[in-house]
Amino acid sequence: MNKSIAQGRKSSIRSPLGINAGGLIHTFLGTLGLYLLISKSYFAFDMIKYVGFFKLKNNKVVMDFEDENKPQKKGKSDFWVGFFTNTLN
Template sequence: MFGIINFEAFVLAGILLNLTPGADTMYILGRSISQGKKSGVLSALGISTGALIHCLFAALGLSILLAKSAIAFNIIKYAGAIYLLYLGIQLLRSKSQNNLEIEERKTYRINYRKVYLSGILTNVLNPKVALFFLAFLPQFINPDFAENYTPFLILGLTFVTTGTLWCLFLSFFAAKLSNSIRRNYKIKLWLDKFTGSVFIILGIKLAFTKQ
C-alpha cells in the first residue's frame, strides 16, 4: 500500500530505535530533571518537530544534499555543536543558590517558548538525523515509488509518532522523579550544572561527527 513494504517490520525497527538512548534522550532527560515536566514535554515536542522537519526534507530529497556535500554537512554540524555548547554554558553559569531563591519568589520564570525552540534546533541542526531518515526509510519503500513523496511521509510520520510517545514518557518519568529534588535550590543548581555539562559533551561529540 502506498509503495510501502514490510510496514510491520518498519514499525518494530522504529520502536527499537526510539528506545535506544541517544543525544535526544539525554537532552530531554536533562531538561526534565533540571526544569520540570513542562520543560521536558516541550523539549520532547520540539525534538519531534525537528524530526518531522527532517522527514519532510527526506521526502523532498533535500537530505541528499547533506549526504553528498561535505560543506553542507559541516555547516549544519558545527552550527548544531555551537548551539549545544551555548545552551550548556548558559546552564553552567546558573546563579548561586541565594540569588536563585530570591528570584524564584519574585521574577524567576522559565521561557517555555525558548525551551520548545531549543528542542527543534537541537534536532534540526544534527545532520546525522537527516542522513538517518535518508538511509532508513528507503529500505521499506518499493523502488517503483522511490520518486514519490507519499511513502516517505507515511513512514516518517509513523516513526515520529512512536518517537514522540517515547520521548513524552521519558519527560514525565524523569520529571516525576526529580520534582521533590528540584524544590531544594542547591540541588537544582547542581542539576543545572549537570545538564549544562551534558549539553557541552553532546556539542563536542557532534562537532567531531564524521559524514
C-alpha cells in the first residue's frame, strides 16, 4: 500500500512480485539445506523414517460429530489453530 501511494501503480505491482520471488528462493534454499542435512546424517534419516512409520501405524480416524450440548469454540481458538498451522508448516 505504501509503494502504491508513494510511487505509483508499477511499483505497487513489482513490490509483491519481488516479495514472492524472495519467498520462493528462501523456501528452495531451506529445502536444499534440509535435504543436505538429512542425506549426510544416517541418524537423522533413520529418526524421520521411524517417526513416520509410527505415525502411520498409530493413525486412527476419529469421526467427531457435533453435539448440540457441547459448547462451541470461540474465535480465539480459531486464531491459534491458524497460527500454529502456518507456523509449523
